[in-house]
């Protein structure tokens with residue numbers, strides 16, 4: 001079982017048509033035909049969108065994505081048109097709403113990995129490969145890879161796992177030229193972001209981008225970029241390969257959900273329970289800390 005514990009109702013806003021409720025973002029179309037992307041405070045873990053929100057999370061994701069988009073502009077165009085609140089939108093959308101170019105999204109999660117963990121580590125343990133790419137012997141959880149690799153995945157519906165696929169499979173699905181461009185852009189942006197993060201004491205272990213085509217057929221980066229939801233950020237001074245690394249994301253939520261305290265059995269058909277206040281507060285603090293460390297500015 002998986003999905004939304006409680007699916008939120010879309011907001012009625014004059015001039016906006018609701019298009020889609022994602023795990024985290026709500027999509028609307030404005031009268032100009034542009035996309036209005038509203039980042040909520042929802043959080044997902046273990047394929048569930050949890051019934052408890054993390055205050056300010058949507059604003060952190062939005063502000064951090066904008067910060068990165070600016071620093072990547074010379075490498076790749078992005079979808080942002082405006083961060084101004086559309087007329088008539090609820091006041092609480094402020095700071096978490098972006099008007100974006102509506103792209104024709106490429107159905108591939110473009111992942112770059114500089115370090116081995118998660119689904120990459122699982123595949124490596126089985127076959128010494130990640131997405132079919134051969135890797136050297138002797139790597140463990142958290143090891144740095146000889147060079148960053150492009151490890152695409154196909155996007156799953158809400159509640160399903162994304163599935164790692166080979167580069168050749170991507171080329172079959174989207175064409176050789178687009179596949180090559182996706183890989184080149186993903187690795188270029190990862191390299192830039194990794195260096196920026198490293199200067200701030202953070203390891204960017206891996207990250208996921210979503211690209212789409214604009215009206216002129218140009219590949220543009222959409223969605224969010226380089227946030228704790230789409231990336232693994234590790235404190236560099238605590239990095240120790242051979243174990244799970246502490247990270248600036250939902251680790252706290254995951255740990256609580258799988259602890260006896262939650263009373264929840266991940267393998268059961270039951271939806272996960274509400275998060276207690278201390279878990280909410282600790283998770284909020286992690287998101288804010290990631291924002292502050294990366295941007296070098298204080299949150300409020």
Ligand SMILES: Nc1ncnc2c1ncn2[C@@H]1O[C@H](COP(=O)(O)OP(=O)(O)OP(=O)(O)O)[C@@H](O)[C@H]1O
Pocket residue numbers: 020021022023024025026027035037079100101102103104105156157158210212222223224
């Ligand atoms: N510029 C854009 N044009 C069109 N779609 C976009 C654009 N930017 C992001 N998207 C889409 O908006 C959605 C963002 O919502 P969110 O991240 O909550 O979704 P998700 O749960 O990851 O995936 P899904 O929406 O498939 O459930 C994604 O489907 C993403 O592909």
Ligand SMILES: [Mg+2]
Pocket residue numbers: 022024223
């Ligand atoms: Mg998403």
